[in-house]
Each structure stands twice: as C-alpha cells, then as structure tokens.
Amino acid sequence: MNRPATTDLVAGFFAHFRAQPDRSCFGFADTVYTYAQVMAEVQRILRLLSAESFAAEQTIAVHATPDLHTYAAILATLASGRAYTPIHPQQPPERSWSCLQQVGTRAMLQSGPASDFQRWLAAAGHDVAVHDTTTAEAAERFREPVPPQPDDVAYLLFTSGSTGTPKGVPIYHRNLATFFAALLDSTGFAFGADDRFLQMFDLTFDLSVMSAFAPLLLGASSYIPSTKGTGYLSVLRVLERHQITVALMVPSVLAFLDKYFDEIRLPQLKYSMFCGEALPAPLASGWSACVPNARLFNVYGPTEATIFCTAYEVPTDGSPILSHQGVVSIGRPLKGTRLLVGNDHGSLAPPGETGELLLAGGQVTNQYWKNPEKTAAAFTQVLDGESLIDVYRTGDLAYEQDGQFYYCGRLDSQVKIAGYRVELGEIEFHARKLPAVVNAAAVARKDASGNYVLRLFLESHQPVSDAAIAEYRALLGRALPSYMVPQKIDVVPNLPLNQNGKIDRKRLGELVAEV
Amino acid sequence: MTSQELFDQIQTVFQTTFDDPSLQISRTMTADDVEGWDSFAHINLIMALEVRFGVKFRLSELQELNCVGDMVDMIAGKIGVGA
Numbered sequence: 001m002n003r004p005a006t007t008d009l010v011a012g013f014f015a016h017f018r019a020q021p022d023r024s025c026f027g028f029a030d031t032v033y034t035y036a037q038v039m040a041e042v043q044r045i046l047r048l049l050s051a052e053s054f055a056a057e058q059t060i061a062v063h064a065t066p067d068l069h070t071y072a073a074i075l076a077t078l079a080s081g082r083a084y085t086p087i088h089p090q091q092p093p094e095r096s097w098s099c100l101q102q103v104g105t106r107a108m109l110q111s112g113p114a115s116d117f118q119r120w121l122a123a124a125g126h127d128v129a130v131h132d133t134t135t136a137e138a139a140e141r142f143r144e145p146v147p148p149q150p151d152d153v154a155y156l157l158f159t160s161g162s163t164g165t166p167k168g169v170p171i172y173h174r175n176l177a178t179f180f181a182a183l184l185d186s187t188g189f190a191f192g193a194d195d196r197f198l199q200m201f202d203l204t205f206d207l208s209v210m211s212a213f214a215p216l217l218l219g220a221s222s223y224i225p226s227t228k229g230t231g232y233l234s235v236l237r238v239l240e241r242h243q244i245t246v247a248l249m250v251p252s253v254l255a256f257l258d259k260y261f262d263e264i265r266l267p268q269l270k271y272s273m274f275c276g277e278a279l280p281a282p283l284a285s286g287w288s289a290c291v292p293n294a295r296l297f298n299v300y301g302p303t304e305a306t307i308f309c310t311a312y313e314v315p316t317d318g319s320p321i322l323s324h325q326g327v328v329s330i331g332r333p334l335k336g337t338r339l340l341v342g343n344d345h346g347s348l349a350p351p352g353e354t355g356e357l358l359l360a361g362g363q364v365t366n367q368y369w370k371n372p373e374k375t376a377a378a379f380t381q382v383l384d385g386e387s388l389i390d391v392y393r394t395g396d397l398a399y400e401q402d403g404q405f406y407y408c409g410r411l412d413s414q415v416k417i418a419g420y421r422v423e424l425g426e427i428e429f430h431a432r433k434l435p436a437v438v439n440a441a442a443v444a445r446k447d448a449s450g451n452y453v454l455r456l457f458l459e460s461h462q463p464v465s466d467a468a469i470a471e472y473r474a475l476l477g478r479a480l481p482s483y484m485v486p487q488k489i490d491v492v493p494n495l496p497l498n499q500n501g502k503i504d505r506k507r508l509g510e511l512v513a514e515v
Numbered sequence: 516m517t518s519q520e521l522f523d524q525i526q527t528v529f530q531t532t533f534d535d536p537s538l539q540i541s542r543t544m545t546a547d548d549v550e551g552w553d554s555f556a557h558i559n560l561i562m563a564l565e566v567r568f569g570v571k572f573r574l575s576e577l578q579e580l581n582c583v584g585d586m587v588d589m590i591a592g593k594i595g596v597g598a
Contacts, residue, residue: 090553232554232557232558233557233577233578236574236578237578256558257574259571260573260574260577263573263574263575264574418554451558466536470535470536470537473534473535477550477551482551482553483553485551487534487559488534489534
C-alpha cells in the first residue's frame with residue numbers, strides 16, 4: 001500500500017481536499033459529503049474560532065451530535081491548534097458539566113440553535129458560551145491548519161470513575177501520531193483511498209477517532225449510521241448500502257446479530273475488526289461466514305493507550321483460533337507499544353503467568369486530567385531488567401504465551417457494556433445518595449446473548465413504593481449515562497453480607513440468577 | 516386471543532422491558548417517544564417479545580419495524596391473531 005505522507009489527520013484532510021476535492025468524505029443517512037463540502041464547513045468554523053472570544057480557550061467542547069457540522073467542528077478545533085472534548089448529547093447535564101469544569105473550557109460548539117444541555121447550563125447560571133455552528137458565517141479567506149506539537153493535547157475523553165466523577169483522559173498528538181503510524185504501517189492493514197469505513201461509535205468513544213478520521217489520512221471515506229433506537233440494525237444497513245470495506249465494531253453487534261448470521265452476506269467487506277470488549281471465539285467463527293472476503297482482527301486497547309494497541313488476526317481458514325476460555329487472543333502489540341504483565345509484588349511476571357496487563361510506549365498517555373490521585377494509582381513505573389519504565393496499569397488481567405497475549409478478566413468491578421467502561425462503584429456512589437437509601441450494590445450479569453444486564457439492589461429500612469422506584473430510576477438517569485442506569489432496581493431491607501462484613505456480591509449474583 | 520388482548524400483552528412486555536409499569540404504548544409510538552429506548556433496550560425488547568409470544572423475527576423483518584404498530588401487526592401475523 002501507499003503509506004500516507006502524514007500521521008496528522010488534519011494535515012491529511014487538507015492534503016486530500018487539495019488533491020481530490022470531489023471525493024467522498026463523510027456519509028450521514030442518505031447524504032454523502034465530499035472533501036470540498038466538509039472543508040467549506042471546517043473553514044466556516046475556523047472563522048468562528050478565530051474570534052477574540054475564543055482566544056483564551058485551549059480546549060473546545062463539542063456537543064457531539066452525529067452530523068456534518070459536529071465532525072467539521074472537531075476538524076476545525078484541531079486545525080485551530082486546540083484540543084476537543086466531546087459532550088454526549090444524551091448524557092446527564094450534571095455529568096457533562098463535570099467534564100467541562102474538569103477541562104476548564106467555557107466554550108462549546110453545537111449543531112443547531114438549542115440543546116437540552118444548553119438550556120440546563122442557562123438555567124443553572126453556568127457561564128459557558130454556546131456557539132451554533134450551523135449559522136457560522138462563510139469564511140472570508142482560506143485558513144491553513146496550525147501544525148500541532150507532539151505534546152499538545154488532541155482530545156480529552158472521559159471514562160467512568162468509581163468515585164462517582166468521570167476521569168478525563170488527555171490524548172496528545174504524539175500518542176495519536178504513534179497510533180496512526182502503527183495502524184497504517186506495521187499491522188499489515190492495507191487500507192487505501194478507495195476504502196469505505198464504518199463509523200458506528202459515539203464521538204465520546206475513542207474508537208470513533210479511528211473510524212472517522214483514519215480515512216482522512218488516506219483520502220478515503222467514512223459512513224455514520226443513525227443513532228436512533230434500532231442501533232445495530234442501522235449499522236447493518238450502512239454496511240450493506242454503502243458497501244463498507246473496513247468495519248471496526250464492538251463484539252456486542254455480533255452477539256445481537258448472531259441468530260441472523262444465516263441471513264447476512266457482506267462480500268465487499270475486506271477488514272472486519274473488533275474492539276472494546278472480549279470477543280467470544282464462536283461468534284468470530286460464525287461471523288467469518290458472513291464476510292467471506294474479509295480478514296478478521298481482534299484488537300485491544302484502553303482509552304489511555306489511544307484507540308487500540310494490540311492486534312490478532314483471527315484465522316478464517318478453519319485453523320484453530322487462539323483463545324483463553326473461549327475469548328479470542330488480543331494478539332501482539334502494535335509497533336511502538338510494549339505489553340508487560342505485572343505480578344502482585346510490583347515486578348514482571350514470566351510468560352504463562354497471569355497478572356495485571358501493563359502498557360508502555362508512544363500511544364500511552366501520562367495522566368488523568370487534573371487528577372493527581374487517580375494518576376498516581378494508574379500511571380506508575382516498573383523495573384524492567386535494570387531500568388525503570390513508565391507504564392499504565394490497565395486493571396485487566398492477562399498472560400503471554402509465545403508472544404501472544406490473552407485477556408483473562410478484570411482486577412476490579414469494571415464491566416464493559418457495548419464497549420463502554422462501566423464502574424459498578426460509580427453506579428453505587430449515585431445510588432447511595434437516593435432518598436431513604438442506606439446502601440447500594442450494583443451487579444452485572446450476562447444474559448443469554450452474552451450481554452451484560454445491570455441490576456441494582458438498594459438497602460432501605462422504609463417501605464418503598466413502585467412510584468418511588470420509578471423516581472429513583474429518573475434520579476439515576478440524571479446522574480448516569482443511559483447505558484449505566486440499571487435495567488432492574490430492587491429494594492431490600494438488608495444487603496447480604498459475607499463473613500468479613502462486606503457486601504456479599506456472590507450472593508447478590510445468585511439472587512439475580514434466581515429471579 | 517383478540518387484537519386488544521395481544522396489544523395489552525405487548526404493552527406488558529414494554530412495561531417490563533423498560534421497568535415502567537405506567538408506560539402506555541400506542542401504534543404510532545417509535546423509539547424517539549420512549550425514554551430509554553436505545554439500541555440496548557431495543558435488543559432486550561425484541562428478545563422479550565420473541566420469548567413471550569414464542570415467535571422468531573427474521574433480520575429482514577426487524578429491518579421493517581419502524582413503530583409499535585409494525586411490531587403488533589407482525590406478531591399478530593405470526594401467531595394468527597386477526598385484525
């Protein structure tokens with residue numbers, strides 16, 4: 001393949017706009033926009049961002065509705081030399097406000113004249129200037145991008161935090177450049193300008209950066225499904241309608257489509273990649289028949305290590321799939337990343353021994369934003385031979401065998417729901433603040449299709465009516481994203497305790513199974 | 516089973532799936548009208564309807580479901596409930 005001339009996605013976008021302005025760039029629903037059309041939007045927003053009122057802002061919040069204006073707002077923010085932080089439109093406003101406060105920005109770009117979050121900000125008296133990108137004035141001149149410095153932050157994403165406050169993860173341009181260089185150079189992916197990428201992720205999820213913006217380095221295009229209620233069906237519709245050739249998806253999509261595999265044929269798909277959750281080997285095997293011409297990859301990586309940092313090519317010729325307890329191997333590190341396994345004594349475990357997976361290298365960030373306590377706990381050093389190296393502690397359990405790594409579970413109570421990280425502790429933190437609630441315990445259990453179902457047990461010493469439980473649900477919905485609101489809430493007079501006086505989570509799991 | 520009984524039973528499945536005993540469905544209702552009806556809830560809803568009525572939706576059928584009325588009609592057709 002032709003290696004892209006740059007690993008800077010904005011520079012790539014500008015170069016391909018100049019070379020082939022009429023090529024397709026982004027597709028939303030039935031409308032496909034060319035590089036020239038996207039650039040026109042980017043230039044309008046760059047003009048907006050050149051206003052004096054933005055001068056003090058290092059980071060711009062982007063209200064992340066899935067439309068052309070939002071994608072252009074992200075590109076324009078990066079082109080102006082700033083970082084972006086996406087704000088999920090359906091996220092509870094208190095949580096979004098927490099993100100804005102942590103970032104320290106007072107400016108948000110938004111597609112359209114009004115949003116629920118904007119109204120909430122106004123009602124709460126918070127001083128945030130919200131700018132409608134759809135009415136930005138046409139550019140009076142063409143603005144070139146500000147070249148990013150390696151240590152500039154490119155984006156700030158927030159992940160679930162067990163103490164009730166989401167943690168900010170800054171990804172620097174050096175991290176992003178390392179990822180794109182590894183993706184396009186060393187993994188064996190032969191993407192090209194004619195490829196059509198699927199972009200099924202919320203912009204608050206870092207896999208979106210790969211799916212939406214890697215194509216811009218190649219002069220290729222990206223297609224975004226509708227986010228309406230039938231999510232995974234619209235993903236399939238886009239795969240078929242736009243003849244997608246590169247698809248990065250979460251395994252939850254397969255868990256949903258599993259029983260329909262006999263109806264699915266996607267011969268045009270060349271690369272089918274999975275990330276964000278453990279990939280069950282039987283699902284991968286079944287899916288390969290739906291995509292007869294595709295190479296299958298399981299890729300792995302937390303937000304802190306920039307999108308993904310390992311890859312395993314799943315064989316589709318009938319040879320055995322490397323797996324641990326039915327979960328497909330996460331493979332080998334990408335170029336520029338090191339995977340290490342730490343043991344309980346703070347040193348490295350030998351091959352074959354399970355321990356905490358530690359990540360080092362150019363894709364790994366160095367902190368949680370303005371959070372020294374969480375930073376110190378997760379970003380540490382280990383002795384490798386005679387030298388200390390900086391590592392990120394993933395909290396994932398893994399082992400290495402013959403150079404391949406195998407995911408074995410979590411050290412803590414984090415679960416993945418459709419790829420989103422969910423700390424059960426964050427749910428419990430907010431649940432304990434509900435009226436008449438003494439204590440709370442959240443339980444995640446897999447249903448028949450392999451998806452996690454969240455169940456919340458509340459300890460209350462007062463009678464609690466159905467109406468009160470409905471109110472609890474509403475209150476939790478104001479504090480937590482929808483995927484973190486438990487499907488079922490039960491009130492009990494006492495939570496079961498184990499011999500140590502701690503909540504007996506094993507017993508709670510059994511209670512869920514019994515119902 | 517009458518059409519009304521079928522409709523009531525589907526409403527019960529909705530109430531259970533969305534954990535909201537007061538939820539009232541209508542034929543024109545879509546995912547946009549129900550709080551919490553996102554892609555995760557949609558999967559749970561389809562599975563719950565299949566279990567409750569002992570039916571199986573084909574993928575091509577699911578892609579034609581645009582509103583609650585479409586669901587009601589499709590289930591009615593599968594289990595033989597007249598209009």
